[in-house]
Amino acid sequence: MIDVVTLSVNGDTREVGVPSHYTLLEALRYILGYTGSKQGCDKGDCGACTVLLDGVATLSCILPVHEAVGHEVTTVEGLAGPDGAHPLQDAFDLCGAAQCGFCTPGILASAAGLLRQTTTPTREEIKLALSGNLCRCTGYTKIYDAVELAAQAMRERRRPAELVAR
DSSP states (O other): OEEEEEEEETTEEEEEEEETTOBHHHIIIIISOOOSSOOOOSSSSSOTTEEEETTEEEETTSSBGGGGTTSEEEOGGGTOBTTBSOHHHHHHHHHTOOSSOSSHHHHHHHHHHHHHHOSSOOHHHHHHHTTTOOOSSSOSHHHHHHHHHHHHHHHHTSOHHHHSOO
């Protein structure tokens, strides 16, 4: 059965027909074309599918699409603003925090959810916020460094590149 749902994604409202069994991830990737969020485990274990739902990191692979109706969904594609990349995106680039890139969109979404709550996270708070995101390439240290750099940039209202000694 196909249901028509209205989703608000990255500031745009879209009315779409989706199979009633679809998850938010399936609607985002396969109907709306937002392929940044990755389909990994389909069980909520890896975090590759993480998006923000009303600013809170949410596993889209286990969320029925109907539960996203009436909420604002932000994917990795929606993190950047009119002034360019989100500080997290810049910091990941500067710190070498992305390797293969499969986990990166989910990690960026989880970190953005954390930085919406606080721009003064401790290393332990960063680790906890990202604990649902699995990465097999970086070893996490560069990821944590990037989140710290982005947080500092956001606190100081500067770009991450301005804070890195060249």
